[in-house]
Amino acid sequence: MRFGTDILRQADTLAAFTEEPPGVTRTYLTPQHRQAGDCIAALMREAGMDASYDALGNVVGRYAADRPGAPVVMTGSHMDSVRNAGRYDGVFGILTAIACVRDLHRRGKRLPFDFEVVAFGDEEGVRFGVTLIGSKAMGGSFDPAWLDAKDAAGTTLREALVAFGGDPDGWRALDRRGKGVVAYVESHIEQGPVLLDEGLPVGVVTAIASGARMRVEVTGLAGHAGTVPMGSRQDALAAAAEMVLAVERIASAPGEGGAALVGTVGTIDARPGAINVIPQVVSFTVDVRSGDDVARRRATAVMRDAFDAIATQRRVKVASEVFYELPAAPCDASLQDAPAASVARQGLPVRRLPSGAGHDAMVFPPVCPIAMLFVRCGAGGISHHPDETMTAEDAEVATSVFLDFLETWTPPNADDA
């Protein structure tokens, strides 16, 4: 096997850089981020690329074109993870691209474009709540207000960047708009069961779903768990429980215009947090997604109205805010056809499918057309879970498809660049 076995072995090596063994937990600007970044930079250099960290802790590898002044094609994915993650989400997209460069370099082949492979420092947004920090800087949508966002320990993004050796003011220079980038094409594990169920190793993404993140705080009244009669309570956690179920109910029905929705309460915290005290303050987060921005916005508003109604009925207070929104990102119709043709040249059916998960690619449309290749996810399609898996055979097919794309695609202005 030319690529698959090595890629899975490298993913195993990266999985060891974790904050909480034995699972993979690697959040932004941590020592484990540094370990993974150093390992990826070494792989990039060994494959024939220049590689360095940028101001926000992304590792950027570059394989120079066969001519000066050529356009740039970008790829990449993220090296951070959720808590107790699998080992392929993000990492696969980085390793498959490095494998392609290693092969090209070994054959002495240059491309008609500079090929940039980026290992983004933050996509998941676990540490600071804001997702896609590295890629947003490159896509021109970094918000400097995020520099004041704090992690659970109260460290700001600005402080964490300085401690990492980055530059909190360096984000401006990372903006790739108008810098000759003609395509961004990312490979990623599917993180769902569609390809697995259809017996296909790879698929071509049509669009990436939009998302919103909300913070909700419910305030009731603490009291003695043994003395306050049930009918007199203002229990913030019981009210929050009803709100969680409202999220589930609203997201389970079709959204505006019949669009599919998903809604998740992924974190919840109850204070004061004692077994014999009625909870006074409960905070939780909501993640709402849809392929349709209008449906997602409408569902978010309906959820907030439901929270208000539940709070009134239960005599508690509620405050909710949407602190982060990402619009849906359609993949470029014409650029999508290039990896699709590469899939067909491998003798495989071309399956097109949307992505419910977010990806670094989704913030690049202001820079250039985007496309994505999905690889089959094993174990029922589970992801954001340690059981996430893929086979070396599928990694091999996906890397061959990507390499074929790189060697056959002609950038729009390659000849006059």
Ligand code: GLV
């Ligand atoms: C990232 O994986 C996300 O979709 O939240």
Ligand code: MN
């Ligand atoms: Mn993920």
Ligand code: MN
């Ligand atoms: Mn991912």
